[in-house]
Amino acid sequence: MPYQPEMTDAGLSPIHAVTALDELGQVRAVQVAGEAPLTLFVDERKIVTLMTLGSYPEALAVGYLRNQHLIKALREIKSVQVNWETETVKVNTGDKKIGSKAITSGCGQGAVLSISELPAIQLAKVTIKQSLIYALLRALAQYNKIHRQAGGVHACALCQGVEILAFVEDVGRHNAVDAIAGLMWLQDWSSDDKIFYTTGRLTSEIVMKVAHIGIPVLLSRSGVTHKGIQIAQEFGIILIAHAKDQRFLVFNGDVIFDACPARPR
Amino acid sequence: MPYQPEMTDAGLSPIHAVTALDELGQVRAVQVAGEAPLTLFVDERKIVTLMTLGSYPEALAVGYLRNQHLIKALREIKSVQVNWETETVKVNTGDKKIGSKAITSGCGQGAVLSISELPAIQLAKVTIKQSLIYALLRALAQYNKIHRQAGGVHACALCQGVEILAFVEDVGRHNAVDAIAGLMWLQDWSSDDKIFYTTGRLTSEIVMKVAHIGIPVLLSRSGVTHKGIQIAQEFGIILIAHAKDQRFLVFNGDVIFDACPARPR
Secondary structure (H helix, E strand, C coil), X not given: CCCCCEECCCCCCCEEEEEEEECCCXXXXXXXXXXXXXXXXXXXXXXXXXXXXXXXXXXHHHHHHHHCCCCCCHHHCCEEEEECCCCEEEEECCCCCHHHCCCCCCCCECCCCCXXXXXXXXXXXXXXXXXXXXXXXXXXXXXXXXXXXXXXXXXXEEEECCEEEEEEEECCHHHHHHHHHHHHHHHCCXXXXXXXXXXXXXXXXXXXXXXXXXXXXXXXXXXXXXXXXXXXXXXXXXXXXXXXXXXXXXXXXXXXXXXXXXXXX | CCCCCEXXXXXXXXXXXXXXXXXXXXXXXXXXXCCEEEEEEECCEEEEEEEECCCCHHHHHHHHHHHCCCCCCHHHCCXXXXXXXXXXXXXXXXXXXXXXXXXXXXXXXXXXXXXXXXXXXXXXXXXXXXXXXXXXXXXXXXXXXXXHXXXXXXXXXXXXXXXXXXXXXXXXHHHHHHHHHHHHHHHCCCCCCCEEXXXXXXXXXXXXXXXXXXXXXXXXXXXXXXXXXXXXXXXXXXXXXXXXXXXXXXXXXXXXXXXXXXXXX
């Protein structure tokens, strides 16, 4: 049994029912994604306010601290207490130094590293089969529940072979990645044999986070930026973007073409 | 002639040519969006590093400071100097107090206001005609250039009637909104008679920014969160989401249904 901090289990129901007028002027019942502020305290010190769907608030807090390099191992965390009345998550480490580090991050508006400053990360050298990509995309099509019902969210999934170990949706691309990073620590999952899937765009910060988590394969339904490709090349991450239906584009790494797409371009 | 700070004109060419392997294993020439770090200094003090496509770096810096409430009027800014060699934009105000304010923001990972703390903003009371929505969507379809060529970006547009005054694409939803806010100051454009369009999701922070800029109509190709709707209701912003082809959903405000959609649902 892996180490577990003392934790609440305070996931929110992520969907709200509202009404809207459609283009025919008719009232329609519509479901929209929730979005709640969650202010993260570490040892009583305020770190950041995250706007989140709230499905996995404890994992989000843990993964945020992991991806911001504020916590180096799960054992440093004694407890994670979410309270939606006060819109707070309190992480206790008992280590006064951790809460005193200052951080900022966000969607292209935060602390970033230049290519020359990238940390040394050793990722597993792997290949991926086209047949696995297709099998995964078929499996993932069954998920994406909130997006289909309500829109307004991005999804990330942690996959091992064709198995989807975790599927997290959130209002921000970053939160979903952070929550997966938190779940991986809490479940004590290895990273070398995993594939990271996201519906979001592969900007440099997302590729950096996946490298930091140690996952060697990154698959996205959306596009990629030039710096995202550069970082993938630097770390040797297999980077596949625009993966949808039978199509995809490999921007870095080895894919074994063992499955003929049903419909040629 | 409106007041202009002394400014560089250092917009980057936003598209990079790369090669990728497609699903048939064939090499394809592909264009991807650029993404460059731009560290913002105000009076020599470092404020934030923005990851940006870089098309409108001066307007982005001005709009960021506007939307973070760090600068109250364009006249407070004496100069805006972008230098891509050093990946910096230096804003000079001559006011030592401004640079000393601390800020964080980002894609659901930054400083946010709760509904009860919302500032008092008076927006113009307006209505919008369905025929104008359709005319705008047709006009906007001509834009979206980088997205079509390269993917990986979000677009925002500032519209007046069916005229598109500004169209900005960037790697982050927030950057594109900020750059439009900067352009509005630099061009001395009023806000009451404008419509704000975005391809991105209407999360609370985006709706807040548009309210802060003073624009009474917000139109998105994507979805909306529950808090985004609440903020629109609070400020009286017309909020239209999922606007695509002939379809849309009105979540707040008055739309005059004067155009029958060509294809019923």
